[in-house]
Amino acid sequence: MTKKNDILRSAITLFADRGFQDASMTEVARMGGVSGATVFYHFKSKESLFLTALETVKDGIIEEFDAYLDQHEFASGIDLVEGIISFYLYLAGSVEEWFLLLHSHYPYKLALVNRECRSHLEKIYNSLVDIFERAVAQGRQDGSILADDTRKTALVIFSMVDGVVRFKIYNLYDTGALYRELINSCRKILKYKT
Amino acid sequence: MTKKNDILRSAITLFADRGFQDASMTEVARMGGVSGATVFYHFKSKESLFLTALETVKDGIIEEFDAYLDQHEFASGIDLVEGIISFYLYLAGSVEEWFLLLHSHYPYKLALVNRECRSHLEKIYNSLVDIFERAVAQGRQDGSILADDTRKTALVIFSMVDGVVRFKIYNLYDTGALYRELINSCRKILKYKT
DNA sequence: AGTAAAACTGACTGATTAGTCAGTAGTCTG
């Protein structure tokens, strides 16, 4: 079972770094320290390996957020939103591979013809947007947030944060320098009252 | 010269749709209506074809924005920002290929080792962020916008809009439904005074 | 120890790839 895991870890790294087509099964095998045929013993095809890699990323992201939200207390909805954004940016730096994979084009193309792929992507994005939405709803209740449509507000906040993450992982701009501005912008959108 | 253009147009379409590695020169040739060898007569390698495709996209985006800003008048800085956002979203729907190419991972990977690629990407992003920044600066002068750091404000606005564009071209969410929320969020960030 | 199943591998295949090259057709100039 450990070799299967080694293969999966190598696959995530290579799919993230090179994309689906340019990551070869031979290279996945070499990086995982197994023979080429072993990869096909554990995964029936390259596409199947990719789907398992995506599923692993999905589970990883959801688990990480669950753990973070379990282990932290927040005084208000707006603080919760800020915490989620911080953790999202932290995670995107900590396990960059996951987010590179999520920002590559291939899974979204595959999702058009493969329901399993579509399901993984939907679960990831619904989980993330849900987390933001619950925080917005909480803030609306405790009075720290003003918002009309919680879902749409959550989507805009999420797309902003995800846009900054993209800049980070594609080496376009330094996220650190943008962090304060990002948080302030969110507070303005949510009309946070000091 | 027309065949060279046909090749380039096919290349942009295929690189955008399939990514660099999965778009084959044979397919580019077939779609362009020429023989495989003709592609290599006009472009010395696949990478060189990709760079020319990226340059074409760069020129296209810059020209489109120049034309838009030339042909429109705006009452205030905040109206200008709104116009730019609208046009950005319109363009992303109108020439989706350009933005698919810009959102793919390959050019950013290539940029790490290829100065021409880096230069094209920098010009695209600097142009776009500059456009937002000038609008923010104008709004600050005419009083329609409140912002501390024009550059960082422009970057956050841009990353938000670009994040929404990504959702659109990857078929994640409907941009139309998010448009009003996006504009309102921007107005809040920029503290627009009615 | 015996044995059956699971894990693994080297050697292979057919298909596809980027890129080459020798040669042909068309066009422009004197």
Next chain:
DNA sequence: CAGACTACTGACTAATCAGTCAGTTTTACT
């Protein structure tokens, strides 16, 4: 017409790819 030049092509090559398979090793259990 001569000849030089550009545009173009079919046929090729060497490399790489995903995937297969027959056979070997390792593990699990009695």
